[in-house]
Amino acid sequence: MKTHVIVFPGSNCDRDVAVAIQNIIGSSPEMVWHKDSTIKQSDLIVVPGGFSYGDYLRCGAMASTSPIMKSVIENANKGVPVMGICNGFQILIESGLLQGALIRNSSLSFICRDIIIKPTNTKTIFTNKSKISKMPIAHNEGNYFANSNQIKEIEDNDQIAFQYCDENGDINAHSNPNGSINNIAGVFNKSKNVLGMMPHPERAAESIHGCDDGRNIFESLLS
Amino acid sequence: MLAKIHITLKKDVLDPQGSVIANSLKSLGFDNVNDVRQGKFIELEINSNSKEEAKKQCNDMCEKLLANLVIEDYSVEIEN
Numbered sequence: 001m002k003t004h005v006i007v008f009p010g011s012n013c014d015r016d017v018a019v020a021i022q023n024i025i026g027s028s029p030e031m032v033w034h035k036d037s038t039i040k041q042s043d044l045i046v047v048p049g050g051f052s053y054g055d056y057l058r059c060g061a062m063a064s065t066s067p068i069m070k071s072v073i074e075n076a077n078k079g080v081p082v083m084g085i086c087n088g089f090q091i092l093i094e095s096g097l098l099q100g101a102l103i104r105n106s107s108l109s110f111i112c113r114d115i116i117i118k119p120t121n122t123k124t125i126f127t128n129k130s131k132i133s134k135m136p137i138a139h140n141e142g143n144y145f146a147n148s149n150q151i152k153e154i155e156d157n158d159q160i161a162f163q164y165c166d167e168n169g170d171i172n173a174h175s176n177p178n179g180s181i182n183n184i185a186g187v188f189n190k191s192k193n194v195l196g197m198m199p200h201p202e203r204a205a206e207s208i209h210g211c212d213d214g215r216n217i218f219e220s221l222l223s
Numbered sequence: 224m225l226a227k228i229h230i231t232l233k234k235d236v237l238d239p240q241g242s243v244i245a246n247s248l249k250s251l252g253f254d255n256v257n258d259v260r261q262g263k264f265i266e267l268e269i270n271s272n273s274k275e276e277a278k279k280q281c282n283d284m285c286e287k288l289l290a291n292l293v294i295e296d297y298s299v300e301i302e303n
Contacts, residue, residue, distance in 0.1 A: 058291055065288065094291070101293040106239050145294055147235060179237070 001043040001221075003029040006072065006088075008063045013049035013085065013202060020202040021046070024218035034066040042080050044221060045072055049086030049138075049200060059102065059141045060090030069095050081125055081221065082194045086139055089186070089196030098187055098196045099154060100146035105139070106179025112138040114211070115177050117185045117199055118169050120160040124192040127161060129220040132169050133213035135204035137177060142198040144180035144187070154187060161186035161195055224269050226281045227300045228289060231262035236294045265289060274301045 003021050007014045014031065021029045021044070029046070032039060039045060053062035063069070069091070076082045076097050084092035092098045105111055115137050119130035146154065154160060162185040166175040176183045178198075186197030201214030232238050238260050245259040271277035278301050285297040 057289070061288060061291070099293075101291055103236065103294060104239055106237070108239050108243060145236060147233075147293075150293075179239075 001025055001027040002041060003027045003044040003046070004032050004039050004042050005029045005046045005048055006032050006034060006068055007048075008034045008050065008052035008066060008091075010052040010054060011048050011050035011087070013087075013200065016200075017046050017048045017085065017202040020205040020214070020218055024205065024215055025222060032068060034063065034068045037067045038071045039068070039075055042075060045075060045080060045082045047072065047082070047084040047088030047091050048202075049088055052087055052091065055141075058090075058094065060087060060092075060094040063087075063091045064094035064096075073097060076189070076194050079191070079193050083126065084194075084196040085200055085202065086137075086142075086198055089198055090141065092194060092196045097194050098189055099150055099159070100144055100184075100187060102141050102198070103143045103145050104141055105143050105177075110138075110140045111142070111177050112136065113177075114204075115185075115199060116165055116167060116175065117162040118165040118171065120163055121158045121188070121192075123158075124161070124188060124195075124220075126188075126192075126195045126217055126220050128223060129216045130162075131216060132165065133201075133204075133216060134211050135199045135201055135214045137199050139178070139198055142178045142180065144184040144198075146181060151181060155182075157190055159188045159190065159192075160184055161188050162197055162199070224271055224274065224277050225302045226267045226269050226277060227302065228265040228267070228281060228285065229262060229298045230265065230285070230290045230295050231297075232260055233294055233296055262295075274303075277301045
């Protein structure tokens with residue numbers, strides 16, 4: 001598999017995700033600087049977490065105008081799997097590849113802790129091996145918002161990827177860390193080859209992390 | 224020309240920062256404050272032949288970058 005990880009000024013999970021891809025998928029990803037303009041052929045493009053451009057204007061807004069994003073969008077439109085984690089999710093939303101918006105956490109606090117998510121649609125390239133999983137979140141703007149018409153559209157089209165839940169898999173207000181509508185932790189594009197998620201699977205990808213539940217997302221991509 | 228751009232959250236988007244500001248104002252004794260909505264104000268200098276042209280360009284900037292239309296509304300005023 002030929003894999004690529006995009007690096008912006010302020011990315012800080014690029015190496016973590018590269019290690020996860022190397023260990024689990026067995027591919028050594030090419031690190032692509034945001035000023036490069038093309039990715040010719042890829043089987044997976046990851047837009048990693050961090051604080052690209054210091055979160056100026058809105059999280060992900062500046063990065064979405066970087067030269068490389070045109071190529072990411074072109075590849076996504078051709079069906080190449082594209083995955084955005086945390087700030088990468090915010091960037092994919094700002095670039096128009098995913099619907100909705102990510103606004104300030106309802107608590108107004110930066111949240112850095114383990115949460116539990118449940119895959120909502122397990123028939124996709126990213127989630128076919130997914131189960132209820134524990135992994136960390138670390139964000140200030142992870143509160144997923146879309147208006148009622150948009151929510152209906154993404155629900156009807158099975159575009160919800162993950163929802164925050166408790167240990168039993170119950171999706172309730174108590175297990176919602178940031179105020180996201182319907183506990184949404186991740187969404188797909190319409191054709192399900194683009195995934196954006198706030199939790200960090202690459203930070204729960206080997207036993208030394210204390211939990212390796214995040215592996216199942218990378219393992220799904222292998223099958 | 225000077226463009227003054229207001230970016231505000233749409234009515235159906237919760238504004239937790241606004242709520243906290245409203246509570247703080249109340250604790251200072253401003254009991255008659257009912258609701259606070261926080262937004263952004265952007266001022267930019269722009270070379271243009273006409274106010275109409277400048278406004279059209281600023282609207283375009285808002286649609287493409289300055290505002291996120293899923294959650295925000297914008298308004299543009301042009302001054303000489």
